[in-house]
Amino acid sequence: MAIISIASTKGGVGKTSLAFSLAKDLGYRYATNDMSIVLNKYRNARYYPNKIPLYPDTVYDFGGFVDTNADEILRQSDIILLPTINDLNSIMKSLILIKNFREKTILVFANMIDNPSDATLIREKIHEHFPNLAFTYLRRTKLLKNALESGMSASELYEMNNHTQHLYKQAYAEYQKILKLFTTDGAYFSK
Ligand SMILES: Nc1ncnc2c1ncn2[C@@H]1O[C@H](COP(=O)(O)OP(=O)(O)OP(=O)(O)O)[C@@H](O)[C@H]1O
Ligand SMILES: [Mg+2]
Numbered sequence: 001m002a003i004i005s006i007a008s009t010k011g012g013v014g015k016t017s018l019a020f021s022l023a024k025d026l027g028y029r030y031a032t033n034d035m036s037i038v039l040n041k042y043r044n045a046r047y048y049p050n051k052i053p054l055y056p057d058t059v060y061d062f063g064g065f066v067d068t069n070a071d072e073i074l075r076q077s078d079i080i081l082l083p084t085i086n087d088l089n090s091i092m093k094s095l096i097l098i099k100n101f102r103e104k105t106i107l108v109f110a111n112m113i114d115n116p117s118d119a120t121l122i123r124e125k126i127h128e129h130f131p132n133l134a135f136t137y138l139r140r141t142k143l144l145k146n147a148l149e150s151g152m153s154a155s156e157l158y159e160m161n162n163h164t165q166h167l168y169k170q171a172y173a174e175y176q177k178i179l180k181l182f183t184t185d186g187a188y189f190s191k
Helices: 015-026 067-074 086-101 117-127 142-150 156-160 162-167 169-180
Strands: 003-007 027-032 043-047 058-061 081-083 106-113 134-139
Touching: 003 015, 003 067, 015 027, 015 058, 015 081, 015 142, 015 156, 015 162, 015 169, 081 086, 086 106, 106 117, 117 134, 134 169, 142 156, 142 169, 156 162, 156 169, 162 169
Parallel strands: 003 058, 003 081, 027 043, 027 058, 081 106, 106 134
Antiparallel strands: none
């Protein structure tokens, strides 16, 4: 049983894309306070414009704005995934969110990384203020976008055929690192 929240006050950093694939791969509910295409693509997706309920086995996708009800769910979550792109404004917003949720388990997820050295830079900037905070990254890839558009999770899309396995090899490995945290051999939870 796990409650996973994906949040950032910066828009367009990859919350919805990641939330959908993780939810589908884990067989979790997807819940959001923000309209998203996931609602048309995933049977287990629900939209709560007002009060968003707390459920186990759920991935929450919180729109890039502050919502007092989102705050409550974030405080109850087992983990907060914080997507951050290589942009000073995004990093600054992430630092503020980390500060506000200091007591929580947070995984900083550097997204749309063009170069591994960019991920290192983001990690260093975060660790300057919050040493030891868990950190991972995903390169710039069409994996999550094409997965969501096809209604398949990132794993399902990857496993489809040799072509997709070739195309998404590295991005898939990075995605699996995140997914594995929540499955049987993972660091955070096991079923
Ligand atoms: N690793 C990645 N590489 C390249 N593009 C990506 C990556 N992750 C997400 N994207 C793309 O970035 C765009 C924004 O992603 P997404 O909608 O998931 O962000 P969001 O944080 O949910 O945005 P919003 O704040 O508007 O809800 C989409 O077009 C998505 O396909
Ligand atoms: Mg979104």
